[in-house]
Amino acid sequence: MNCAAIPETLLESELFGHEKGAFTGATASRPGKFENAEGGTLFLDEVGDVSPSIQSKLLRAIEQKEVMRVGGSQVVHADVRIIAATNQDLKGRVEAKAFREDLYYRLNVFNIVVPPLRDRREDIPKLCDHFLALIGKENGLPPKRLSPAALKTLLSCRWPGNVRQLRNALETATLVAQGEAIEPGDLPPEVAQAVLPPRPPSRSPFPPPAPRRDGAGRHPRRPRRDRREQDRGGEAPRDRPAHPPPQGQGVRDRIGGRSVPRQPANTALHACRNGTGFSGARSDSIPYLEYSLKIS
Numbered sequence: 001m002n003c004a005a006i007p008e009t010l011l012e013s014e015l016f017g018h019e020k021g022a023f024t025g026a027t028a029s030r031p032g033k034f035e036n037a038e039g040g041t042l043f044l045d046e047v048g049d050v051s052p053s054i055q056s057k058l059l060r061a062i063e064q065k066e067v068m069r070v071g072g073s074q075v076v077h078a079d080v081r082i083i084a085a086t087n088q089d090l091k092g093r094v095e096a097k098a099f100r101e102d103l104y105y106r107l108n109v110f111n112i113v114v115p116p117l118r119d120r121r122e123d124i125p126k127l128c129d130h131f132l133a134l135i136g137k138e139n140g141l142p143p144k145r146l147s148p149a150a151l152k153t154l155l156s157c158r159w160p161g162n163v164r165q166l167r168n169a170l171e172t173a174t175l176v177a178q179g180e181a182i183e184p185g186d187l188p189p190e191v192a193q194a195v196l197p198p199r200p201p202s203r204s205p206f207p208p209p210a211p212r213r214d215g216a217g218r219h220p221r222r223p224r225r226d227r228r229e230q231d232r233g234g235e236a237p238r239d240r241p242a243h244p245p246p247q248g249q250g251v252r253d254r255i256g257g258r259s260v261p262r263q264p265a266n267t268a269l270h271a272c273r274n275g276t277g278f279s280g281a282r283s284d285s286i287p288y289l290e291y292s293l294k295i296s
Helices: 008-016 052-064 090-095 101-107 121-139 148-155 162-176 189-193 224-231 265-274
Strands: 041-045 066-068 075-077 081-085
Touching: 008 052, 008 066, 052 066, 052 101, 090 101, 121 148, 121 162, 148 162, 148 189
Parallel strands: 041 081
Antiparallel strands: 066 075
């Protein structure tokens, strides 16, 4: 039963029935859909379009399994299994106060979500075979077949009208096609206009790598100290010994040219904590010396 196709003034009578003389034109009593479906299943299509007044009565019929005819005073038992369908977002209508929340949770026992046709394109070839055989039987024509180009067009269509639009497009193509096969030119113009555009190539959010400068695929590198000295305008230092000078070898200061013996690291640290220099004397008893230490 399509709830959206019946006016609100007649929907209550169609669902629950009416008594004789309940309204103008009610010349006899008539049972409703709930009474006729006693012990069976009642399918309510487009249940989201039901008015709030019908929603309250529908909730009572589902919960208490009883209905009352329009213009009647007796309660009629009706044990019916309900299957409801809608293309609207019922949860959004509940938040907008357009659909009763208790009726929504009473109907939402086992939810089956049917995705749109554009999200299940693998079903299009099977649906086409079914509809072409059905259309040919209804019109007394031999069933047509789809050419590879026409099937490719159908697979790339957006299908905003879902399965109904697919059936109408195949019926139009069956009547227009001159041969046994349906070509892309036989399809309605709106099908060709609703073709999905090709997806653009994915772009990386990272910038492209810098061009390579050597044949090995890597940037040439210089030692850090050499780069600093060349950036200042000087020449690169000569090759240094591979090993540091032995422990105890002296280094000369820039002022007096004296040779100061090299101390172990722990001895120098202990001397600094005690306030003494490298020679073991107090730092305030010797002049300030600026050392140039060469670190290999």
